[in-house]
Structure formats: C-alpha cells, structure tokens
Amino acid sequence: MGKLNYTQFFKKNENDHENEVKEIIAKVYEALTEKGYNPSYQIAGYILSGDPTYITSYNNARTLIGKIERDELLQELLDCYINTRLK
Numbered sequence: 001m002g003k004l005n006y007t008q009f010f011k012k013n014e015n016d017h018e019n020e021v022k023e024i025i026a027k028v029y030e031a032l033t034e035k036g037y038n039p040s041y042q043i044a045g046y047i048l049s050g051d052p053t054y055i056t057s058y059n060n061a062r063t064l065i066g067k068i069e070r071d072e073l074l075q076e077l078l079d080c081y082i083n084t085r086l087k
Contacts, residue, residue, distance in 0.1 A: 018076070021068050021072055021073070021076045022076065024065060024067060024068055025043075025073070025076060025077070027059065027061060027064055028061045031056055031058045031059040031060075031061035032055070032056055032061065034059070035056045035058050037056065042054045042055060042056075043073075043077075046065065046070070047074050050070060052065070052066060
C-alpha cells in the first residue's frame with residue numbers, strides 16, 4: 001500500500017504482437033506462392049497502394065493482412081531484412 005502516489009500501467013507484451021505479425025506474413029506469403037503469385041511484388045504493391053486486391057483471398061490471406069497496419073508490416077519486413085542481411 002506504500003505506492004499510492006504512483007500510477008501503475010499495463011504494458012502489452014510486444015513479443016506477442018510481433019509474433020502475430022510474423023505469422024500473418026508467413027501465411028500470406030504461403031497463400032500468394034500457392035496461387036502462383038510473386039509474394040514480394042504483391043506485398044510491395046499492397047504496402048505502397050493500400051489496395052487489398054494485391055493480396056489473394058485464398059486461405060483468408062486478404063483478411064489476415066488487413067489485421068495489421070501497413071506501417072507495421074513494412075517495419076517487420078525491414079527489421080527482418082536488416083537482421084539477416086546486414087548483421
């Protein structure tokens with residue numbers, strides 16, 4: 001009870017959200033590949049335009065990618081690239 005002057009706050013576990021984004025990217029990538037699309041081109045088109053029709057609806061990929069913001073998607077892709085290519 002000695003900490004009544006402090007405000008407590010709840011911090012969401014960032015790792016959970018990051019893992020969710022990674023899972024979504026993997027599922028979307030797989031769906032695009034299975035349908036014969038180039039996933040890099042399609043995801044880039046989606047990020048640049050915001051048009052969800054760049055992503056196939058196969059295996060619910062379009063709905064899944066809509067669950068994350070485009071800036072989060074871009075950030076995750078860049079983080080992955082930097083961590084694998086530049087380190």
